[in-house]
Amino acid sequence: MGTAYFNGKLLPKDEIKISPDDRGFLFADGIYEVVRWYEGFFYDMSSHMTRLKRSLRELRINWPEADSFPIFAYDLIKLNKLENQPAMVYLQVTRGAARRSHSFPSPEVPPTVYACAWGFVPDSQLKETGIKVMLKEDIRWSRCDIKSVALLPNTMSFQEAHENGLKECIFVRNGFITEGSHSNIFFVIDGTLFTHPESNHVLSGITRKNIIRIAEDSGIKIREEALQENRIRLIQEVFITNTSAEVTPVTELGGNTLGEGVPGPVTRFIRDKFDNEIKALKG
Numbered sequence: 001m002g003t004a005y006f007n008g009k010l011l012p013k014d015e016i017k018i019s020p021d022d023r024g025f026l027f028a029d030g031i032y033e034v035v036r037w038y039e040g041f042f043y044d045m046s047s048h049m050t051r052l053k054r055s056l057r058e059l060r061i062n063w064p065e066a067d068s069f070p071i072f073a074y075d076l077i078k079l080n081k082l083e084n085q086p087a088m089v090y091l092q093v094t095r096g097a098a099r100r101s102h103s104f105p106s107p108e109v110p111p112t113v114y115a116c117a118w119g120f121v122p123d124s125q126l127k128e129t130g131i132k133v134m135l136k137e138d139i140r141w142s143r144c145d146i147k148s149v150a151l152l153p154n155t156m157s158f159q160e161a162h163e164n165g166l167k168e169c170i171f172v173r174n175g176f177i178t179e180g181s182h183s184n185i186f187f188v189i190d191g192t193l194f195t196h197p198e199s200n201h202v203l204s205g206i207t208r209k210n211i212i213r214i215a216e217d218s219g220i221k222i223r224e225e226a227l228q229e230n231r232i233r234l235i236q237e238v239f240i241t242n243t244s245a246e247v248t249p250v251t252e253l254g255g256n257t258l259g260e261g262v263p264g265p266v267t268r269f270i271r272d273k274f275d276n277e278i279k280a281l282k283g
């Protein structure tokens with residue numbers, strides 16, 4: 001089971017006890033963050049910290065020790081003997097335990113803070129061949145910019161993709177493609193890279209932000225602009241981004257084969273640039 005972090009302590013995961021009155025359990029009243037460990041460092045921890053604090057602020061959850069996250073995240077890597085392999089650290093902070101009421105607890109109660117780590121084997125095959133994804137109406141709320149643990153629309157939509165042998169579900173809201181159930185999405189049209197602008201309809205992905213930087217530094221034209229679903233036939237290439245799968249090419253979107261049905265040149269260029277950045281950081 002390994003060692004986990006719970007309210008200031010590192011302890012065996014199976015010793016953790018969370019109240020049934022925890023608002024995370026009752027209302028999904030909490031936020032989370034996921035960081036990637038690359039055999040020696042967390043990738044862009046400072047951006048994850050900025051997003052974590054923003055999520056807490058937006059939901060008015062008070063966790064004064066937020067700055068301790070990078071320290072105990074590293075403790076979890078060490079204690080679980082994950083230093084020399086790819087790993088993820090998951091953090092969740094809820095508003096804490098209190099008698100069930102829609103209003104926030106008054107007086108305030110301490111937040112519940114839980115974190116754990118696990119090692120994994122990255123799927124390098126999918127980054128090479130690409131994936132097929134489905135399109136579906138965005139059934140989520142209007143604050144997708146907050147990394148809230150209320151992920152039922154995401155898990156239901158992803159499950160639908162999974163049951164159809166597809167690797168991601170991409171959402172469409174009011175005719176515009178927003179993002180995936182757990183990824184951001186980029187399009188290539190005539191050499192220009194498009195992605196949905198930061199807004200309340202998408203999560204500001206840390207990978208998204210770094211891909212925009214990499215594209216700009218490489219002289220690739222980038223437009224943060226939402227794309228209408230009815231313009232799919234104009235798209236030559238698509239890829240999705242997230243912390244665990246990094247840059248993954250998409251070869252089929254909502255039943256439409258993209259380009260030649262294999263990862264295109266801009267996608268491969270961006271993917272390789274990202275991979276090279278990681279290699280350089282590993283030293």
Ligand code: PMP
Nearest residue numbers: 182183184203205206207242243
């Ligand atoms: N959008 C959603 C809905 C997500 O769940 C994720 C994964 N956290 C992303 C985008 C990508 O974000 P990141 O690059 O920070 O992992």
